[in-house]
Amino acid sequence: xxxxxxxxxxxxxxxxxxxxxxxxxxxxxxxxxxxxxxxxxxxxxxxxxxxxxxxxxxxxxxxxxxxxxxxxxxxxxxxxxxxxxxxxxxxxxxxxxxxxxxxxxxxxxxxxxxxxxxxxxxxxxxxxxxxxxxxxxxxxxxxxxxxxxxxxxxxxxxxxxxxxxxxxxxxxxxxxxxxxxxxxxxxxxxxxxxxxxxxxxxxxxxxxxxxxxxxxxxxxxxxxxxxxxxxxxxxxxxxxxxxxxxxxxxxxxxxxxxxxxxxxxxxxxxxxxxxxxxxxxxxxxxxxxxxxxxxxxxxxxxxxxxxxxxxxxxxxxxxxxxxxxxxxxxxxxxxxxxxxxxxxxxxxxxxxxxxxxxxxxxxxxxxxxxxxxxxxxxxxxxx
Amino acid sequence: xxxxxxxxxxxxxxxxxxxxxxxxxxxxxxxxxxxxxxxxxxxxxxxxxxxxxxxxxxxxxxxxxxxxxxxxxxxxxxxxxxxxxxxxxxxxxxxxxxxxxxxxxxxxxxxxxxxxxxxxxxxxxxxxxxxxxxxxxxxxxxxxxxxxxxxxxxxxxxxxxxxxxxxxxxxxxxxxxxxxxxxxxxxxxxxxxxxxxxxxxxxxxxxxxxxxxxxxxxxxxxxxxxxxxxxxxxxxxxxxxxxxxxxxxxxxxxxxxxxxxxxxxxxxxxxxxxxxxxxxxxxxxxxxxxxxxxxxxxxxxxxxxxxxxxxxxxxxxxxxxxxxxxxxxxxxxxxxxxxxxxxxxxxxxxxxxxxxx
Numbered sequence: 001x002x003x004x005x006x007x008x009x010x011x012x013x014x015x016x017x018x019x020x021x022x023x024x025x026x027x028x029x030x031x032x033x034x035x036x037x038x039x040x041x042x043x044x045x046x047x048x049x050x051x052x053x054x055x056x057x058x059x060x061x062x063x064x065x066x067x068x069x070x071x072x073x074x075x076x077x078x079x080x081x082x083x084x085x086x087x088x089x090x091x092x093x094x095x096x097x098x099x100x101x102x103x104x105x106x107x108x109x110x111x112x113x114x115x116x117x118x119x120x121x122x123x124x125x126x127x128x129x130x131x132x133x134x135x136x137x138x139x140x141x142x143x144x145x146x147x148x149x150x151x152x153x154x155x156x157x158x159x160x161x162x163x164x165x166x167x168x169x170x171x172x173x174x175x176x177x178x179x180x181x182x183x184x185x186x187x188x189x190x191x192x193x194x195x196x197x198x199x200x201x202x203x204x205x206x207x208x209x210x211x212x213x214x215x216x217x218x219x220x221x222x223x224x225x226x227x228x229x230x231x232x233x234x235x236x237x238x239x240x241x242x243x244x245x246x247x248x249x250x251x252x253x254x255x256x257x258x259x260x261x262x263x264x265x266x267x268x269x270x271x272x273x274x275x276x277x278x279x280x281x282x283x284x285x286x287x288x289x290x291x292x293x294x295x296x297x298x299x300x301x302x303x304x305x306x307x308x309x310x311x312x313x314x315x316x317x318x319x320x321x322x323x324x325x326x327x328x329x330x331x332x333x334x335x336x337x338x339x340x341x342x343x344x345x346x347x348x349x350x351x352x353x354x355x356x357x358x359x360x361x362x363x364x365x366x367x368x369x370x371x372x373x374x375x376x377x378x379x380x381x382x383x
Numbered sequence: 384x385x386x387x388x389x390x391x392x393x394x395x396x397x398x399x400x401x402x403x404x405x406x407x408x409x410x411x412x413x414x415x416x417x418x419x420x421x422x423x424x425x426x427x428x429x430x431x432x433x434x435x436x437x438x439x440x441x442x443x444x445x446x447x448x449x450x451x452x453x454x455x456x457x458x459x460x461x462x463x464x465x466x467x468x469x470x471x472x473x474x475x476x477x478x479x480x481x482x483x484x485x486x487x488x489x490x491x492x493x494x495x496x497x498x499x500x501x502x503x504x505x506x507x508x509x510x511x512x513x514x515x516x517x518x519x520x521x522x523x524x525x526x527x528x529x530x531x532x533x534x535x536x537x538x539x540x541x542x543x544x545x546x547x548x549x550x551x552x553x554x555x556x557x558x559x560x561x562x563x564x565x566x567x568x569x570x571x572x573x574x575x576x577x578x579x580x581x582x583x584x585x586x587x588x589x590x591x592x593x594x595x596x597x598x599x600x601x602x603x604x605x606x607x608x609x610x611x612x613x614x615x616x617x618x619x620x621x622x623x624x625x626x627x628x629x630x631x632x633x634x635x636x637x638x639x640x641x642x643x644x645x646x647x648x649x650x651x652x653x654x655x656x657x658x659x660x661x662x663x664x665x666x667x668x669x670x671x672x673x674x675x676x677x678x679x680x681x682x683x684x685x686x687x688x689x690x691x692x693x694x695x696x697x698x699x700x701x702x703x704x705x706x707x708x709x710x711x712x713x714x715x716x717x718x719x720x721x722x723x724x725x726x727x728x729x730x731x732x733x734x735x736x737x738x739x740x
Binding site: 003007280295374 | 443589592596599600610613615616617619620621623624626627628630631632634635638647648650651652654655658699700702703704705706707708710711712714715718719722723725
């Protein structure tokens with residue numbers, strides 16, 4: 001079965017593994033005073049100063065060539081640093097989207113001048129990026145977007161709106177998918193990606209509060225925004241190809257199964273060293289699934305390292321990972337008599353309260369469960 | 384190496400182990416000529432060192448063989464024989480000829496060079512030439528017992544009608560024995576056998592996915608193939624996810640047999656493969672409907688093995704409870720170092736080999 005063969009065992013090379021001890025030592029002192037309830041935000045935590053600290057230590061742009069300010073150490077080095085950050089609940093959101101997605105996308109599709117302009121600022125954490133995909137009437141059906149870029153003298157005029165854009169209100173740039181051609185029989189035709197300077201006139205950004213009371217995501221309005229010629233990424237009309245090429249990066253990483261890690265640690269600490277039979281069984285199951293998902297993610301990383309784009313396997317990792325991330329709060333609820341609290345002093349009740357509320361987003365962001373299973377079924381050849 | 388093993392086992396088993404053949408063996412016939420063909424394939428001692436009659440192959444390279452025995456529902460103790468010869472090799476004992484089995488359930492003790500006790504649920508116990516076991520003594524011994532020297536054989540079958548027999552030995556001198564090497568845990572056979580079953584489960588699940596996809600593409604209802612319905616597509620996607628998880632987990636467990644026999648990947652494999660077996664068998668039967676419930680259709684040759692193998696050498700619950708206790712005992716601070724391999728589960732213990740059993 002060819003699809004399943006995308007999971008060939010991946011082992012972290014020693015050079016990449018060597019990075020782990022330094023990252024771990026740094027995090028244990030840098031996050032010492034950060035309450036667990038804040039670390040429970042996982043990769044939604046936003047702290048530009050922290051991102052800058054990571055950049056100073058050379059832990060951003062791990063897979064970016066040196067000539068663009070990166071470390072040129074490859075996907076496994078990036079994997080090691082990423083999983084250490086996520087397991088500790090470090091606030092990585094500021095640089096996360098640019099480092100994970102924009103950088104490899106520009107390396108693959110961007111012009112030389114775009115690479116020189118943007119990649120060093122991603123590696124130094126001086127510029128932050130958000131991703132403009134969904135629109136009010138185009139969520140899972142991304143190919144139905146209506147935001148349009150029209151050719152005008154000296155560039156493009158962009159009109160439309162994006163929604164659920166994480167960090168738009170605190171990013172410098174958005175990479176957005178827009179319609180540049182007419183609709184044809186191939187519904188994936190006629191779309192292009194642009195890098196948009198969010199300081200340009202005609203852009204309105206309106207944060208949307210989520211059910212936890214925080215505002216991570218936004219609605220973004222574009223009203224005849226003038227974009228320079230070189231805002232276009234790659235060829236006009238190749239937007240869909242670019243968006244789908246990123247999926248292997250977007251869906252296979254450790255952030256797809258570690259989002260509830262701080263709660264799992266808190267749960268084990270609260271249960272203590274003598275679990276009852278039911279608690280022991282459930283903790284054992286969760287740890288087993290975590291262990292296996294990590295190995296699956298490493299297998300995908302090995303494919304990325306080999307220059308492949310294993311989008312099928314990445315979808316499998318994301319769907320299984322989201323299920324684990326969502327099961328952890330449910331199981332935590334079932335294992336201990338604890339009232340999930342809002343806010344509080346960083347104890348288990350507050351961490352549980354945070355994750356119970358965040359959990360529904362895990363199978364929505366980055367592709368819904370239904371979309372992922374559709375992709376997996378297509379890869380099997382039954383769709 | 385691995386590709387070679389993969390193509391040779393596939394060629395051999397695709398011809399040899401047809402569904403009709405598996406059904407014949409369910410009448411508890413021992414297919415002697417099929418065993419000879421397997422033995423001639425050179426797989427039985429593949430994991431033993433060359434100096435002791437084996438091929439010196441790594442378990443990681445041998446993964447396709449074990450996976451293949453599950454995918455084809457091979458009704459012969461090939462994984463058991465491979466595991467037995469591997470352990471003998473680690474103990475410095477030459478490989479043995481003929482079908483062998485292992486025992487990790489029950490209790491054998493040794494006195495004055497003679498072994499006494501019960502071993503239970505021994506795979507193909509009534510048919511094999513030898514049983515390899517580890518005695519429960521202060522200085523545990525790896526022993527090779529002549530099956531014919533058992534004083535009683537209590538024949539039983541698992542849900543897949545594979546022999547799982549209880550044997551009793553009374554003051555039997557082992558054919559050969561050696562001390563269990565100090566770097567091997569006393570439950571090495573349970574860990575090894577749980578790993579074999581995990582890989583076999585992954586193989587059987589892959590076959591069930593094949594059968595389910597094939598049927599969904601052919602079977603028409605409401606004027607179209609049922610594969611056209613999103614509900615079926617998503618069931619098949621979920622099945623593929625379970626196949627992937629079981630495969631990755633089992634492969635990692637086999638890799639740990641090559642290294643230090645770390646217990647975490649073994650436990651993770653038996654738990655994840657066990658859960659995949661439960662979910663995967665249910666999806667296969669849901670997709671195939673009534674025809675999949677017949678003896679005539681071959682689906683049950685694989686699903687009944689899943690229901691058996693998931694419970695053998697520790698069910699997912701047994702392994703999960705052991706793993707959960709060990710994790711809670713070591714504490715939350717050590718979980719991440721253990722998951723990333725910078726620390727080892729149970730390494731703080733003073734018991735030999737460490738870990739859980």
